[in-house]
Amino acid sequence: MTDALSLEQLRAWVDGFAASVKEHREELTELDSAIGDADHGSNMDRGLRAVGEALEAKPPADAAALFTTVGMTLVSKVGGASGPLFGTFFMRVGQALKGVDAVDVAALTAALEAGTEGVVARGKAEAGDKTMYDALAPAVAALREAGAASPGEALAAAASAARAGAEATVPLQARKGRASYLGERSIGHQDPGATSVALLLEAAAAAGGGARAT
């Protein structure tokens, strides 16, 4: 038996992410008010609440369906740039998990890689642009390096990499999105999108912590 995440654990990840965003809603909005339009926290919270409702209404049959539903819902409910970006991310993750029986570290890595590629294609961001990519990229790299570790360990490494990536956006000058209009004045603030990514990976680590299978 390989170390794999169950559908319940994946669902717990999504729910945990939603709860965490709700909890940090004001903090995210505050970050966004410094360099954006002060709607990231409320937008993400609104989107993830809608995700919870959609998953309740029609429980997904597998991991692919779960993340596809998350993505489609975010696209329609978030509103700001985070809608298409997080939406694309989850939809690509869903696509990558299609037909995957055991969501082990390898499958998870491939799926998050696909999601990250989708974000880059959609937002055309590069490392150091002060975007969510600056947290996603190190998280995926950490997953890739974790290789043979258990999902819990791998995701914990990814979560701390994402958090470090988000914190590293503080001294950067934004080159993408609304924040880029601020030019140098975007320096000194942590990017809200990257912060949400850190919350996402931390939720994953929490949900995957009990994954050491039989």
Next chain:
Amino acid sequence: MSVAIVVVSHSEPLARAAVALAGEMLQGGEVRVEVAAGLDNGSGGFEVGTDAMRIKEAIEACVDADGVLVLVDLGSAVMSAEMALDFLDDPTLRERVTISPAPLVEGLVVATVAAAGGATLAEVAAEALDATAAKAAHLADPPEMQTDPSSPVEPSSPVEPSSSVELVETPPAMSGRFTVRNPHGLHARPAARLVQEVRRLAADVELVNLTTGAGPEPGSSMIRVAVLGAAQGHEVEVRARTQEAVDAVVALAERGFDESFETPHEPAADQEPATSAGGPRGASPGVVLGPARRLVSAPLEVSEAGGTPEEESGRLDVALAAARGEVEATHRALRQTPEAEIFEAHLALLDDDSLLGRARALVAEGRSAAAAWTDAVAEVHDEWAALDDPYLRERAADVDAVGEQVLRSITGVAPAAMPAAGVLLADDLTPAEAAALDLDLVQGVVLAAGSPTSHAAILARARDVPLVVGAGDLARTAPDGATVALDGSTGEVHVDPSDEVRRDFERRAEAEREQRRTALDAAQRPAATTDGVTVVVGANLGSVADAELARASGADKAGLVRTELLFLGRDDAPGEDEQATTYAAVAAALDRRVTLRTLDVGGDKPLPYVAAPAEDNPFLGVRGVRLSLRHPDLLRTQLAAMARVADDADVEVMVPMVAVPAEMDAVRALLPEGSSLRLGMMVEVPSAALKLPALAAHVDFVSIGTNDLTQYAVAAERGNPGVAELGDPLDPGVLQLVERVVAAGLPTGVCGEAAADPAGVPLLLGLGVRELSVAPPAVPRVKALVRTLDTASCAALAREALTLPDAAAVRRLVAGS
């Protein structure tokens, strides 16, 4: 139905108000406008945001329209609109949708008016993009007016590249005039030179043709310059922001844009170009009798289906780079000939802002690379073909030629090829086709259209292929396989000639062959300078066929036998027997001394049976002897095969990419026991050239590979057109390296392009080189050149060349000597 418009905004009230504003302009016309703005809050109201699904539905509501222009406001609106395209139920609808970077309000107003007037999608999109032109013109002066940098600045709307060169901005302050001196006006070649200069100046230069009133056009785009239609005698105004830029352009014009007005090899230059009227005309001399053949090619199909704009943009870039590489290779092959200028113009087209900008803008709109490129090329072609000047009209063929070359690269369809040996019949040939003709198969060419001044004709002469142009129906109707007799001097062409005509042509062909034999006979004799110094002129070979050609051409030896062909394109290494057989065959075919080079490959040409790590810089990595020494079994086998051949033939061995004596010692240690094979090194590494005295004791002879030595010495990659000018082996720094090598006193040959370069030969002789190795067909020409030189004058020339700053100065020195 006309073009429909979808308005995407974060704010639903803003979108509604903008639509109402645009509606006031309509005056009775009708345009379908859908709004996808704000975020449905589920209770009848809207929050600020955009929703990809609603945009998708809005686009699909316009399914009956002739096209859909999507106008978007900021940030996520763009991404959501792109995402909506991915969601469309009917993917073919996507081809009729354009997401516009135009400003929302202004764009919506003008797009609505244009769509109501029945404009096409492309026209509506262009109108929208230009929507701020009126405001920009109104606010243009004074230039000092700037926004306060400390206040939040609205981003300027992204401007499509093609329109950036068309927008007339602030009229530049300075101006000057010149009269076009060039016989064919500002056509491809001078236009390319002008664009090069304007870019070098990094100045906004505009040109107006005062004689015709055409312009202003930006001087930074060759295509736009061509549109001026500036013919000889026309007066042109130059406008720029600085007097310096104006003066530089006027000075260039007064130099005739550095074009040499003499047109050698153009027997019919005084005739009206671009016409096939008046019957067949000779365009490249030579008499041939042979079966009629036609080029066979797979059709080029342009598919609209493609990947994401990023993927398609990548495909376009790769294809452009490939085409640049091909054109650059042809250009290099024709260096020092006037024909090379054709390909300079092609290179300029492949780098033209206007052409590339159009193609990239279409790709950004979601078109496939093939479709976007085809449309961009067609637009430029039409613009040129509509010009009054017949010479420029003819140059529209350049655009087509470059267009097709890139398209073949995008689609991966191989260019047309001859099915078998014979006389090629065709409507016309693109320069790329003419340059790619297989000389083993093409005995002569008859074109239905074409002119003696066409690129195809110029290339045919450069490549010594008999050619008749303007043969009309005769070229189209002659059945495949019918005997064709042609005389490229007189323009005579006969299909299925009578016995009498046939005998006459056979006589003429024989007389010609006799003439060539005389020239070849001279090549068979050793070449000596006028002061009696013998210079060995050898050939560079890669195969037995090369060796046969080299022998017929009078090569005194094979100064370089490449062994790579034997190793490439197979799954396992050739064994000792196979190698020995091949080397022996080459030596036997030439029947003179051969210098075999050990395997010279690197990370750029990986061999499946040689493990090699991927390298970022294969030309600075494990290649040549470095690779051979890491696979001693491979090298031992190769040396054993070479040693075996040396028992029966005059064979020596040289080793590529040697940098330190230890490498030569390691190679020598792998020679079969007791072998006395002469072992030399190639000098390609600059440091090896400088410390040759330290290497001398370890080698029996040296051969300078000027191509690689140059690329390493001047730090300019071969095959990179951006640095092609730097990579000239006549750079005085490279010549100094050659001088150092010769001074070490070992037998020294040169086997790079410089050895066949008419400017390179006197310099190499002047530096003391007494052995050259060149491509087999160049042997007679190089021998003839050697016979006109004397070593004392060459030495004086070389001494002066060594003091000059760059290769261009060296070439001027040689040309003036």
